Amino acid sequence: MYRIHNVEVNAMDELEIRYTTKDIADKLGVEAVTVRKYALALEKAGYNIDRSDGKNRSYSATDVMAFQYMQSIRAQTSITVEEAANLVAHKNNTATAAETDIVRSEADPLRDQYTAILAAVQQLIATQQAAPTLPSPEELRLERINDRLTERRIERQLEREALDLWAAIPAKERMRKVGLFRKEEDIEARDRFVRDYVDERYEERIRDAYGISDVNN
Structure with a gap:
């Protein structure tokens, strides 16, 4: 591939x-x-x-x-x-x-x-008694906007959860050595932790937001 x-x-x-x-x-x-x-x-x-x-x-x-x-x-x-x-x-x-x-x-x-x-x-x-009202272009545009807002809201919520969990990890596991005597937070490891947390839970949160059950259950 x-x-x-x-x-x-x-x-x-x-x-x-x-x-x-x-x-x-x-x-x-x-x-x-x-x-x-x-x-x-x-x-x-x-x-x-x-x-x-x-x-x-x-x-x-x-x-x-x-x-x-x-x-x-x-x-x-x-x-x-x-x-x-x-x-x-x-x-x-x-x-x-x-x-x-x-x-x-x-x-x-x-x-x-x-x-x-x-x-x-x-x-x-x-065959229906009353013809349905088709969504207007404005309604379709609003639906797309709401979908995007929902997506961003879920992403931000998951990122906050991940950062809270990261902060709870012992400091020695979150820090990396810089030089001989100084340590600082391992930003790369933190970002990777947050990204993995979001990726693993994103689809489940989307299903919950739209009321769609898991096809595997």
């Missing part, structure tokens, strides 16, 4: 392009926290997303199209993220092996597949 312009390439899989969470966020024009929220909902619905190192998600071209159609469905209907994810996951999981191979190699069949999902959703909405 190596990277070209922030894109992971797997030489063992015929140079299949892989995308990071930031790549997907840039493609959709949303914050990374929104991509994580979509991914959690898809995984909860049974949609499989690869993880490059057993921890960080690694997205394929098929996943990109799934995110784009989830975003399109939500923009044109009043359904929730979870409902949109269930529709996408159901269609994906019921595809035959042959269909899956086609989806991996050609864009048009994949587009047709998710266009059918969108059409089904639109037909469902049309």
